[in-house]
Amino acid sequence: MEAAAGAHFSGLLPSSPSSPSSADVDSSMQHFVIGVSGGTASGKTTVCDRIIQQLHDHRVVLVSQDSFYRGLTAEESERAHDYNFDHPDAFDTEQLLECMGKLKAGQSVNVPIYDFKSHKRCSDSFRKVNASDVIILEGILVFHDQRVRDLMDMKIFVDADADVRLTRRIRRDTVERGRDIDSVLEQDLIHYVGYVKYGRFVKPAFDDFVLPSKKYADVIIPRGGENHVAIDLIVQHIRTKLCQHDLCKTYPNVYVIQSTLQIRGMHTLIRDRDVTISDFVFYSDRLIRLVVEHGLGHLPFTEKQIVTPTGSVYMGVDFCKKLCGVSVVRSGESMENALRACCKGIKIGKILIHRDGDNGKQLIYHKLPNDIAERHVLLLDPVLATGNSVYQAIELLIQRGVPENRIIFLNLISAPEGIHRVCKRFPSIKIVTSEIDVALNEDFRVIPGLGEFGDRYFGTDDLLSQRFMAAV
Template sequence: MNSISLLSSGNAFDTEQMLECVQKLKCGQSVQVPIYDFKIHRRCSDTFRQVNASDVIILEGILVFHDQRVRNLMNMKIFVDTDADVRLARRIGRDTVERGRDIDSVLEQYAKFVKPAFDDFVLPSKKYADVIIPRGGDNHVAIDLIVQHIRTKLGQHDLCKIYPNVYVIQSTFQIRGMHTLIRDREISKHDFVFYSDRLIRLVVEHGLGHLPFIEKQLITPPGSVYTGVDFCKKLCGVSIVRSGESMENALRAFCKGIKIGNILIHRDADDGKQLIYEKLPKDISERHVLLLDPVLAKDK
């Protein structure tokens, strides 16, 4: 779990750099976060803190809900609500001990700037929160519920929150059982092929379920009217040589007479040219394409 908080020099938040950093973290990249010195009220020009990508990124700040672009990057928005007297007492303790200020200057800053800014800008942003925690860090029940929610989301591999075009097949005991069999180093070649083929068929069938369709009415043998759906007609498969070939039989089993093309790619080409070979249907631009590319990973 990593946290990130960005400030610019002077009196403005560096929202643009914060957006850039968060987007990189969500893409799995590490970032160099500038450090703000509260004693001199400026950003350190030559000091940075490295933040590595993680399953959970905490973006913390009093105005973190102000910009809609920042809010759109969040999977959960939490507003920690604490009594004003508690906030002031904590501020006095922090600024006098950690930032070398005297009590009079802390109170003056609070009365002239901090309290009015909170009322005008911070408190109104409370409406954007998904969860509001009263009593702050002392509310252990609320914190436990949030932690459990995050753990549940991580356990469900909720990738659709990050990649809206990704669909994850819900795991069942049958699927877990087949994964257990093919991961067993003692499994025979015949059984490995058999259960891998079953898993591939499930993936192909699930993929076909996301293709467009139209409703169709027909007359059943007893003479009643049935409203069903008509499959997508303009369809083809594209198999990535050689791994994709293991999915071709499953696709043919579901789609009679389907055309299947082939491409050969170099995933880590030094010259940047990844496509090595292609043989595709001439009218592929008019078809819906199922890209066959199973990724087989071994456990360490």
């Protein structure tokens, strides 16, 4: 277990025990919970601290499972050297669940303070943890209980060599927790049988409870806090999530599909500059299909009662019939097949926005269904950067009689600048995306982005084309 020292908490203030007031509640906040687990003294707290230091963001708070140790009874205290502090029963998981549930609900909570010398909780003081956009929960057994795991949006396992962990634990428990070396060695009691090491409590608990929970991790960090590459990647992901949360709170019509390992993996592949054309197309199509399915869920439905083959009555819904797709040529055409696969026989129109010389003027060509004003429109363009092209396309649709609230814009990645531009001008439009990136660079390209989508998808990117021809 890592020390639950005050320096390891972000946004914590000492306070007296009290119930959170209604003023502490912010139900509009979306909270991203990260679980960090690993063996004792593996470097979990170091990893968490470095993540927080890199973020430089007051909206991140760290909570340690160590704060939720059960206080020992008088009888247990007399034999503390025989007590297994690495067993799940050593923690008050119910109180941990209660505190984390309140934090996710936007409430401030009072976290207990545990005294590692007396093995008891401080009865007259707590640490107040304020509600935050990102909540990091660290501890050796935070993955053990499924109820705790289910609270997490991202799970990190910090891996370290057993000998390194033992050395760190002895140094930590003697220096930080005021215990003598004999009691530390008694708890960790390393016996040598030939050249094989056995631990009295720590190693069996690690093998029985901590190591099996490694399979639940989304990210495994070897070498702990020394692994700067892994920490940088995690920080980048958290920054993206913070950006998404901000924009979704500012613009309630912006929807980001729920991130999973599959989605994260597909984004990794299509963003990789060295990916093959076939893989880029395959995984782009998968992501586009997910975005289209999510977008269809925002269309109006009507209730419909049917009779099943068993003769039972089923109350379901009927799809919206007046629907069409409109792709922004040419990259938007890459999304048409996914739309056709989801909506049989759907009509699809096209809008081409072309720059006319160097004077900044644009020519717009279009071919749209004659009755488009009567339809709900799914506007297709995989990348939202500055928002200029989409802005022009939406203006055209509105001129053709399409109500603003009947337009749903579907894309793979969005830049915050583009979302601001579109949503401020067209507040009733819905935007559905799979990820919001960090920003635009000085060349107005999305960062980290994925390059020129149309060129990469249709094989007209010079680098990809050269690699394809070399393979042939």
